[in-house]
Amino acid sequence: MSQQAENLIAVLDAGSSKTRVLVAELNEGALRYRGHGIVDAAGMRKGMVAELLPAVEAIDRAATLAEQRAEAVIERCVIAVGGPHVRGVNSRGGISLGARMREITREDVKAAVDRARSVSLPNDREVMHLLPQQFVLDDQAGIHDPVGMVGSRLEVNLHISTCSGSAIQSIVTCANKAGLEVTESVFEGIAAAEATISADERELGVCLIDIGASSTELIVFFEGSVAHTSVIPIGGDHFTNDLAVGLHVTPPEAEWVKCEYGNAVVTAVPQVSEIELRGMPGFEPRMVRQRLVGEILEPRARELFHMLRDNLRQGGVLEALGAGCVMTGGGARLPGLLDVAESLLRVPARIGSPVPLSRMPEELQQPECAALIGTLLYSHRTSVIRAAEDHSLRAKLRAIFAGSL
Ligand SMILES: Nc1ncnc2c1ncn2[C@@H]1O[C@H](COP(=O)(O)OP(=O)(O)OP(=O)(O)O)[C@@H](O)[C@H]1O
């Protein structure tokens, strides 16, 4: 049986509404689209596996579609992880470099990061990302890369992104049962930011808001580093459920109404228009004011952004959004949501469309695919950095041994 080609990278985003798989090819440092599969999710609730078998089947279907399009076999994947079980904490720690000042090595940086990460985490927490914010060398703060600088004490401010060990293990188990080995996991917020946010925005201060089906992941960058990550337990499906209850229709009809007529700003909905609803089974179709849809959606949108504002304030980053906010995820498509974001967060807001891979079909260049594409970009970029670090370490060792001969 054939094996996955070395230059193929596959990513899996097992979301609450869609299961997505993307395959790309790495050629001379450039990523090129090869194939994708997107199917309705099954067995997932709040970013976690609720029923194993349907989740495995959905992953299998998405992966098979991606393999057919890519005309290749995939056996390994990087997964995107989101949901309310993901948390972020800031920590600080450091090391003394001895009595005399000396040059900082990559190993010193690793040791300082290890010290900063040794905060006591609750049981069942698994570390997904260790993200240095800034290094402090003796009295000098604001250093991004201290390797090669000279000092006697190195400290680091670190952002630690963690998730529930059992939640991530369930996704890994599902992927394994669908024939995919999981090589790495990436927080959906980091991934969506990777695909949509520029270096200038990260420097100025920006909040990425990924509104999925069951939750909203957020990540704030300031002065080029991750300052805050969090998850709000409200997503697009809460808007749909409100419509289902408020209009007395089935969830599928509520979803249709939201996508066709939804608006998060009541006054933007025409006052005189009416829409015909089929209603619950056994009831006659009836006409309702279109404005009613906005009247139901606006309070939910305001609740989401109130919670976001409180979360950003508690994280100490509400005033740090010089470049505003960027919204991704299918939930960001709701008309009027940008206005609600701008009025409650008091910063400019835009929709984030992921940067396209070469030859990527347009259907993937949508805000709901930002986390999928960003997982691929993040995994590739960090592997390039790791390879460069390994290479420079090997070169140093070679130089040491060459000198000792
Ligand atoms: N045109 C639209 N208008 C409003 N909402 C939309 C539109 N299209 C999709 N949505 C909503 O987007 C949500 C799905 O978004 P997305 O595909 O990003 O979720 P997911 O990644 O599967 O879920 P999660 O990230 O929460 O696990 C659904 O709630 C859906 O109703």
Ligand SMILES: [Mg+2]
């Ligand atoms: Mg998602």
